[in-house]
Amino acid sequence: MSRATCATIHLGALRDNLRRLRELAGGARIMAVVKADGYGHGLERVARMLVEADAFGVACIADGQRLRAAGIRQRIVVLSGIDEAADIGEMHRLGLESTIHHASQIDWLAADRNPRPLKVWLKIDSGMHRLGFAVADVAGARARLLALPNVDRDIGLMTHFANSDVIGDAQTMAQIECFQRIASDMPGAQTLSNSAAVLGWPQARGQWIRPGGLLYGISVATGTSGADFGFRPAMTLSSKLVAINRIARGEPIGYAATWTCPEDMDIGVVQIGYGDGYPRSAASGTPLLVNGRRAAIVGRVSMDLITVDLRGHDDARVGDPVILWGPRLPVEEIAAHAGTIGYELTCGMTRRVRFLEDMD
Template identity: 45%
Template sequence: MHRQPQVQINLQALQHNYLQLKKLAPNSKLLALLKADAYGHGMLEVASALPDVDAFGVARLDEALALRTGGIVKPIVLLEGFFHADELEQVVASNLQIVIHHIDQAEALLAANLSTPVPVWLKLDTGMHRLGILPSDYVDVYERLIASDNVQGPMRLMTHFANSDDLTSDATATQIALFQSITVDLVAEHSLANSAAVLSRPDTHADWVRPGLLLYGVSPLQGHTGRDHNLLPVMSLVSSVIAVRDVAAGDAVGYSGSWTSPKATRVAVVAMGYGDGYPRAAGNKAEVLINNQRFAVVGRVSMDMITVDIGAAAVQVGDEVLFWGPNLPVELLAEKIGTIPYELLCNISSRRRIKFNYANQTE
């Protein structure tokens, strides 16, 4: 029977990665990031498989409410805070924590009539220049919030690194120094380290670390894979061969004839395409794994199919095809097509089936 495109999620690997992260940052609490459906891995299932985590981080209110509806009772932090003052009522009702990253948010929180104070993470812009209170305003906003009955103390202070995945950049050290100079006299827990900093800057682990990609067994550092850090890939993207064809020398394969066979060969047609979230840019660049052998993707990636040059290999209809997972890291595909693993994981289409299991990870 042919296997349709499927995402397989290894929850045992997820738990292994969580324990490894605790070893990497043994003195820090762990805020596990579940935004974008847990980077494509299934937000509720991932949260349910991590009962010992200290807190979960999501981007927006709808993600937090989905977790609460699914029975998750752990602390949940809204990394983008609230978008409108009307959402504060739901924040309180659902026992959520909020990041304050703009003065307008601070003013709305101070002016609100809340039945219960809200835990707050106050974000400082140290150089990312995306979200965060400006350094010149930060202490004043902190003092006003900490004095408010709407804020549950103690507050947590945070920033976000722009270049921590670049080990040659001085930008992270500059951001650290600015954060420390602004917060030195403020009583609060600190959170600086994202996934890359968890690996490369132990001096930033502080009270809380915020791993995202690492939790799923994927490295944010260029030229590295999760295996380099004793992490296991949680997601495998698989499908199957649906046809095998003989191709003569000089035959063009697929749309626009972007690949012409240099010699007589065989191609496998695989049920996977950009409609499933496999990147169109992978054509003529990527490799897949069939029967533990690597084969090149040739021709254009179509909406529902790709073609693979299998030569004389003993590949037949129904054989499983691995696009990324154990033995074929998603980091390698990202590097070949000029993107990042985050995008590949998050872009898997909802048309694919997803299977959760605790199967042992193979080498």
């Protein structure tokens, strides 16, 4: 028999979240970001439900291969671009588009003899300092690309924000101004906005938005959930109670004895752990739902199991359902207890977690 740990993907939520983004996009086209296996929700199932998207953004060519094999016909942009000269042929074969963020990528294109023009997006480092051409190098990089016969003349312009989840952030404003100053003299579609910028920075909308987390109902803005902005969580992580033990006052619970029973009490054991992708960093007090009612983790998360304070749950029985996150318990809340963000949690599901689908 398989473990009880299960991730249920709510397909209707994916569809509804895309439509909600349309409402917020102000006429901009949507490049749905489905990297990291659709933020852990399953690349192909996510793309099929986001068929109304104008394009897809992926992290690597392998993702593009999977999408084309699944019958996805929309534009696909490889956000990290070509990693070596040999990638160019596969980009052509699959009809993918490449981000260009480094001079070496232009060198590879210059040496390529395929006459078919490749669609590219020039990435500008407006202040995040990860990928992209420095401001002083943008014009030269664009001129080099325009001189190549195997590059489509319609070159898009792209940047990425470092701190757009903070409304009114000075760095984000500086990045917007930097990008707009450079792009004002350059024709081509512009894309700046990630999920957080869609919500908080309408002046950064451009012709394309690139939402990721909001497609899955997840917010990264501190103290908020996707539901606060009209989005629905697309994943429920669940398991069940596999034991209930009566533990005496003063007895420690779990590895390293990090929590001690303040009274004689029932401790539940739930079949999930960091071997499934549940965060080991989730501290005592992290909430979950037992039979639909709140309880809390006590002690350290182990590889296969967690322990739960069942005070106030006198009716709990072995086999009862447990929700770790989902529509009634936002993944953002769990992430806050674990010192991370919801994206990391949904991306972290391991192979032993069963995936189910529903149309809700």
